[in-house]
Amino acid sequence: MSEDIILDIQNVTKQFPGVTALDDVSIQIRRGEIHGICGENGAGKSTLMKILAGVYPWGDYEGTIIYEGEELKLEGSSIQQASEEGIAIVHQELTLVPTMTVGANVFLGKEPVERAGINWDKLYADTQEILTKYNLDIEPQAIVDHLGVGKMQMTEIAKALAENAKVLILDEPTSALADDEIEGLMEILRALKGHGVTCIYITHKLEEFFGVSDSITVLRDGRVMTTQPTEDLSVEKLVSYMVGREIKERFPKGNRQPGEVILQVENLHAQDPEEAGREIVRGVTLDLREGEILGIAGLMGSGRTELVMTLFGEYGRITEGVIRLEGRELKIASARDAMTDGLSLVPEDRKRYGLVLMQSVLKNVSLANLDQFASWMRIDNLAELNASLKFARSLDIKAPSLHVSCDSLSGGNQQKVVISKWLMSRPKVLIMDDPTRGIDVGAKYEIYKLMNDLAEQGIAIIMISSELEEVIGMSDRIMVMHEGKSTETLDIADATQERIMALATGIANNNGISNTALVA
Amino acid sequence: MNTDSNGSFKNVVSNLAKQLRANVQTYTIVIAMLAIWAFFSVLTEGRYVTPRNFSNIFRQMAITSFLAAGMVPVIVTGNIDLSVGKLAGFVSVVVAKFQDDIWTQILPDQLLLTTIISVVIGLAVGTLIGMLQGYFIAYLRVPSFIVTLAGMWILNGAILLVTEGKTIAADQPTLAVIAQGYLPNYIGWIIAALVVALLYFSMFTGRQKKRSYGFELPPLPVDLLKTTFFSALVVGYVYVVNLYNGVQLLVLLLAIAAVVMSYVSNNTRFGRYAYAIGGNREAARLSGVNIKRNIFGVFTLMGFLCGIGGVALASYVGYGTIAAGDGYELDAIGSCILGGTSTLGGVGTIFGAMIGSLIMTSLTTGLQILNVQAAWQYLVKGIVLVLAVLADVYLKKRR
Numbered sequence: 049m050s051e052d053i054i055l056d057i058q059n060v061t062k063q064f065p066g067v068t069a070l071d072d073v074s075i076q077i078r079r080g081e082i083h084g085i086c087g088e089n090g091a092g093k094s095t096l097m098k099i100l101a102g103v104y105p106w107g108d109y110e111g112t113i114i115y116e117g118e119e120l121k122l123e124g125s126s127i128q129q130a131s132e133e134g135i136a137i138v139h140q141e142l143t144l145v146p147t148m149t150v151g152a153n154v155f156l157g158k159e160p161v162e163r164a165g166i167n168w169d170k171l172y173a174d175t176q177e178i179l180t181k182y183n184l185d186i187e188p189q190a191i192v193d194h195l196g197v198g199k200m201q202m203t204e205i206a207k208a209l210a211e212n213a214k215v216l217i218l219d220e221p222t223s224a225l226a227d228d229e230i231e232g233l234m235e236i237l238r239a240l241k242g243h244g245v246t247c248i249y250i251t252h253k254l255e256e257f258f259g260v261s262d263s264i265t266v267l268r269d270g271r272v273m274t275t276q277p278t279e280d281l282s283v284e285k286l287v288s289y290m291v292g293r294e295i296k297e298r299f300p301k302g303n304r305q306p307g308e309v310i311l312q313v314e315n316l317h318a319q320d321p322e323e324a325g326r327e328i329v330r331g332v333t334l335d336l337r338e339g340e341i342l343g344i345a346g347l348m349g350s351g352r353t354e355l356v357m358t359l360f361g362e363y364g365r366i367t368e369g370v371i372r373l374e375g376r377e378l379k380i381a382s383a384r385d386a387m388t389d390g391l392s393l394v395p396e397d398r399k400r401y402g403l404v405l406m407q408s409v410l411k412n413v414s415l416a417n418l419d420q421f422a423s424w425m426r427i428d429n430l431a432e433l434n435a436s437l438k439f440a441r442s443l444d445i446k447a448p449s450l451h452v453s454c455d456s457l458s459g460g461n462q463q464k465v466v467i468s469k470w471l472m473s474r475p476k477v478l479i480m481d482d483p484t485r486g487i488d489v490g491a492k493y494e495i496y497k498l499m500n501d502l503a504e505q506g507i508a509i510i511m512i513s514s515e516l517e518e519v520i521g522m523s524d525r526i527m528v529m530h531e532g533k534s535t536e537t538l539d540i541a542d543a544t545q546e547r548i549m550a551l552a553t554g555i556a557n558n559n560g561i562s563n564t565a566l567v568a
Numbered sequence: 569m570n571t572d573s574n575g576s577f578k579n580v581v582s583n584l585a586k587q588l589r590a591n592v593q594t595y596t597i598v599i600a601m602l603a604i605w606a607f608f609s610v611l612t613e614g615r616y617v618t619p620r621n622f623s624n625i626f627r628q629m630a631i632t633s634f635l636a637a638g639m640v641p642v643i644v645t646g647n648i649d650l651s652v653g654k655l656a657g658f659v660s661v662v663v664a665k666f667q668d669d670i671w672t673q674i675l676p677d678q679l680l681l682t683t684i685i686s687v688v689i690g691l692a693v694g695t696l697i698g699m700l701q702g703y704f705i706a707y708l709r710v711p712s713f714i715v716t717l718a719g720m721w722i723l724n725g726a727i728l729l730v731t732e733g734k735t736i737a738a739d740q741p742t743l744a745v746i747a748q749g750y751l752p753n754y755i756g757w758i759i760a761a762l763v764v765a766l767l768y769f770s771m772f773t774g775r776q777k778k779r780s781y782g783f784e785l786p787p788l789p790v791d792l793l794k795t796t797f798f799s800a801l802v803v804g805y806v807y808v809v810n811l812y813n814g815v816q817l818l819v820l821l822l823a824i825a826a827v828v829m830s831y832v833s834n835n836t837r838f839g840r841y842a843y844a845i846g847g848n849r850e851a852a853r854l855s856g857v858n859i860k861r862n863i864f865g866v867f868t869l870m871g872f873l874c875g876i877g878g879v880a881l882a883s884y885v886g887y888g889t890i891a892a893g894d895g896y897e898l899d900a901i902g903s904c905i906l907g908g909t910s911t912l913g914g915v916g917t918i919f920g921a922m923i924g925s926l927i928m929t930s931l932t933t934g935l936q937i938l939n940v941q942a943a944w945q946y947l948v949k950g951i952v953l954v955l956a957v958l959a960d961v962y963l964k965k966r967r
């Protein structure tokens with residue numbers, strides 16, 4: 049091993065039940081370089097970062113990580129330990145205490161303490177020193193909540209540097225930044241490099257690599273596709289490494305015959321209900337036919353989920369645009385309205401949004417549909433059980449009984465419970481937000497078959513997916529989203545992974561002309 | 569699917585064991601209660617288990633139990649209500665004020681009529697204040713802790729204003745009968761007979777309906793055993809209290825309230841939604857549950873039960889005082905928690921809360937009979953609560 053390798057990841061494999069998240073990954077990171085890592089959603093980037101941060105401790109994965117010439121052995125619950133070793137992560141979601149000052153956040157948990165308590169003068173002076181050294185333009189005494197996202201991120205970086213980070217991992221640092229803030233961040237990265245700090249830089253915005261990074265590793269399906277010096281690569285080359293695999297027979301062939309257009313969305317704009325003025329959906333137009341599966345592709349943060357939650361009446365405040373179902377304009381103000389109109393949403397993250405985990409399968413399946421069995425004063429428990437049983441059987445939910453609580457089921461079966469709930473409401477349009485996320489291959493196949501059956505029965509399906517293969521394998525047409533806007537809707541015959549990725553990363557616009565200045 | 573299971577002895581036992589295991593928390597607390605009774609019986613050399621004391625325990629638990637019954641849905645939805653003691657107190661002084669001051673001047677010599685009107689006003693006042701607090705919590709999104717803490721202070725002030733710092737007599741026999749009245753023995757038996765008949769009737773119709781859907785039935789002996797057990801409890805209760813003065817009207821009212829609340833929480837959309845909101849608010853919202861309306865309803869119901877508690881309080885003590893309802897909110901909350909209601913929301917039963925309340929009262933009564941200082945009564949209450957929750961945490965981890 050040569051001297052200048054600070055972090056040597058050797059043959060790391062990490063398995064989850066049913067999924068191999070990392071498969072024999074080896075990456076060498078040189079001291080003082082900026083090393084870019086890219087890959088599709090689910091390619092294994094975040095798993096790798098979680099290993100480096102100690103979220104998945106040593107022994108939880110196979111392979112070796114050599115850090116500063118010694119094997120890195122992080123123990124469980126040791127995110128603290130990783131930062132003591134000098135490995136710090138700046139997360140996509142910031143982890144600051146918004147009500148405290150910049151200085152208090154930077155030194156959180158390691159405040160200079162004297163007999164009389166915290167020495168605030170020293171704390172702020174030390175903060176100032178770090179900020180000056182790395183050219184970070186923030187006030188140590190500013191309250192974090194009053195700062196913009198860009199400056200919050202600087203605070204986060206300062207916090208990492210205060211722990212003498214030697215390796216700084218930046219996970220999608222620009223996803224929430226404006227253009228000038230991104231340029232500022234690049235300056236900071238160069239300054240860090242000047243001081244000998246090694247950076248691992250993860251982003252979906254591929255063009256960003258070409259301004260700062262020294263080398264780039266591409267991950268796909270948990271494997272390293274390539275590691276090359278940045279000057280030998282281009283955005284197009286990266287995309288072809290990220291995708292470019294054949295689609296195997298993982299997707300059941302349906303016999304779908306799309307009919308009339310049932311749902312139309314025209315130029316929909318919506319704002320964050322909590323933060324007036326922040327647009328989350330910025331111009332989406334789509335139409336959906338009966339018996340069709342429309343795929344929505346797009347990277348994390350492209351506004352996919354926000355779009356469907358807005359359609360379902362539970363997130364965005366619509367400022368512009370029209371939604372029509374069977375030609376009738378819809379005014380949806382809540383999930384209840386959406387259900388009455390014939391829309392169902394299988395939400396992303398079933399544990400957070402889909403299920404009441406502590407409750408039984410039965411109660412979860414019927415929750416959205418109690419109106420079918422209840423008068424104002426009574427639920428017909430047996431009719432409820434009977435109907436729920438029918439869905440549980442037809443979806444083949446594997447549970448000892450409908451009375452067991454959902455947290456005892458596997459991911460695939462939990463997802464079937466959520467789908468049962470939404471099928472029981474007899475939707476005309478079924479929206480599924482990443483329905484196969486985190487479930488094993490067998491269960492995925494069953495859900496695909498189910499989607500085919502439903503579409504064949506005439507239900508119109510919108511499927512958001514993070515996996516390109518899945519979108520291409522299952523959809524009749526594919527709409528790609530980028531920065532809250534719908535780009536082109538591709539017919540399945542024209543949809544290639546390269547084309548979708550180009551639209552999703554914004555390197556191609558609707559006309560197929562590159563609209564991003566590539567910094568080579 | 570077989571429609572009728574094998575009624576063999578082995579099958580019956582295994583089915584019973586399964587049902588016991590499914591409700592282990594409920595049975596644990598019932599056993600704890602029996603243990604406490606046994607403990608005091610030994611220490612008091614039997615004075616604890618006389619019909620008179622038995623009868624008293626149930627009457628003493630009644631007022632806070634009304635509050636506890638309303639508190640369960642409040643806590644289940646992830647809220648809290650600190651104002652219930654003072655609200656019941658406020659209702660009691662309002663009822664007393666009407667009884668003593670106002671009606672004697674407007675409608676003299678109309679005892680029954682004035683009592684009815686006073687009671688209705690008391691219930692209305694409780695419900696309206698519950699609605700008001702519910703509006704602030706559900707629609708204006710002020711945390712329930714803050715709204716009801718403020719409510720507690722405001723109602724305390726209101727009590728002082730109504731009573732003008734004095735004690736108001738409300739000892740008319742027509743009012744007193746609510747909390748102090750006993751039913752004649754034969755009526756007690758008639759009620760017991762009706763309840764037992766109803767238990768068996770619903771068991772058999774339930775089985776029939778299940779069979780019509782083709783569901784698997786538990787073996788008949790299991791259902792019979794269960795129904796007979798509960799029937800025996802009812803009959804036993806009536807037998808024992810009839811040895812003293814008979815069934816108390818107040819206890820009957822409490823039983824009705826508890827059964828209704830239990831029914832509402834299990835068998836109506838309103839109740840189901842409350843548990844779903846407490847279990848996962850986001851999932852409930854995305855399932856079309858109107859969270860605001862539900863929480864508003866929960867606090868309205870709480871207010872109504874405070875109304876009943878307040879009327880009972882006025883009737884029980886026979887006057888309205890400035891200290892009315894002091895500390896009842898904490899007894900109510902303690903009963904819920906002792907009975908297995910989770911402060912994190914989503915879990916809890918009315919039945920559990922009633923048993924919790926019964927345990928609290930049994931402890932206090934037992935210690936009083938033993939002439940233990942009041943200070944120790946508080947100490948024991950506190951220790952029992954912490955131990956109960958600790959045991960629960962421990963058992964959950966083991967499972």
